[in-house]
Amino acid sequence: MSVSYKNPEFELIPCPICGGQEFTHLFHKKKEPFVRCIQCHFTLINPRPSFEQIVKTYDSVYSGNYTKKAGKKRKRALRRVKRLKNSYGLFGNWLDVGCSAGFVVEAAQSQGFFGYGIDIEAGGLAYGKKELGLSNLIEGTLGEHQYPNQFFDVISAYDVIEHVPDLNLFLTEIKRILKPHGIVDIGTPDIAHWRVPKKLSTWNEFKPSEHLYYFNKDTLGKLLEKNNLKIVNQRLSLKPGLKVTISHAT
Numbered sequence: 001m002s003v004s005y006k007n008p009e010f011e012l013i014p015c016p017i018c019g020g021q022e023f024t025h026l027f028h029k030k031k032e033p034f035v036r037c038i039q040c041h042f043t044l045i046n047p048r049p050s051f052e053q054i055v056k057t058y059d060s061v062y063s064g065n066y067t068k069k070a071g072k073k074r075k076r077a078l079r080r081v082k083r084l085k086n087s088y089g090l091f092g093n094w095l096d097v098g099c100s101a102g103f104v105v106e107a108a109q110s111q112g113f114f115g116y117g118i119d120i121e122a123g124g125l126a127y128g129k130k131e132l133g134l135s136n137l138i139e140g141t142l143g144e145h146q147y148p149n150q151f152f153d154v155i156s157a158y159d160v161i162e163h164v165p166d167l168n169l170f171l172t173e174i175k176r177i178l179k180p181h182g183i184v185d186i187g188t189p190d191i192a193h194w195r196v197p198k199k200l201s202t203w204n205e206f207k208p209s210e211h212l213y214y215f216n217k218d219t220l221g222k223l224l225e226k227n228n229l230k231i232v233n234q235r236l237s238l239k240p241g242l243k244v245t246i247s248h249a250t
């Protein structure tokens with residue numbers, strides 16, 4: 001069925017993966033419609049609030065969150081950096097997209113990388129600069145901040161892709177700034193995970209205005225393929241998360 005929605009602050013988009021314009025309605029949460037593409041089965045909020053509306057929610061949702069469990073986040077960041085470094089023999093420039101306070105940037109620097117971070121939410125960046133002494137943190141989106149072509153050996157984006165308004169623009173940028181042999185590491189909720197509740201609407205990862213997209217390995221793979229990228233490794237996740245490493249496809 002086609003979805004119609006008349007709130008002018010909402011925008012209706014074609015499926016970012018297959019371009020399809022027909023969606024099956026799944027449920028509403030906080031008046032936002034969760035739908036599934038009829039052609040490729042991608043799950044998303046559609047129509048969804050405008051980007052300006054979404055960004056407004058970020059300050060309230062995320063402010064003050066950086067210090068919470070900082071020790072745990074630091075350890076996790078270091079684990080992630082060491083794993084990628086050791087698995088792929090990487091060195092050079094590391095960009096963490098959606099870096100918040102910059103724990104991954106800090107960990108990358110401690111392992112010999114030149115660490116860079118970018119985030120649209122200013123509070124975390126301020127904390128990272130002040131408390132962690134990080135200078136390479138920038139506010140904005142990838143599209144706004146034009147990094148040089150083929151600049152990064154590693155790009156990480158943990159719990160980011162489900163928030164990004166224009167997925168294809170995002171991946172075009174990732175591909176452009178990634179070195180030919182570079183690696184991208186992504187983590188996002190996995191809608192096909194065995195621990196996702198059978199009554200789908202009760203899954204706590206369904207977050208109106210925040211999580212715009214709900215991937216599984218198949219839909220993420222198709223989106224990457226469309227953007228000339230490919231999954232080279234998937235790691236087991238005990239929580240309902242999709243953890244993949246990505247490279248250029250061609």
Ligand SMILES: [Zn+2]
Pocket residue numbers: 015016017018019020037038039040041042
């Ligand atoms: Zn589709």
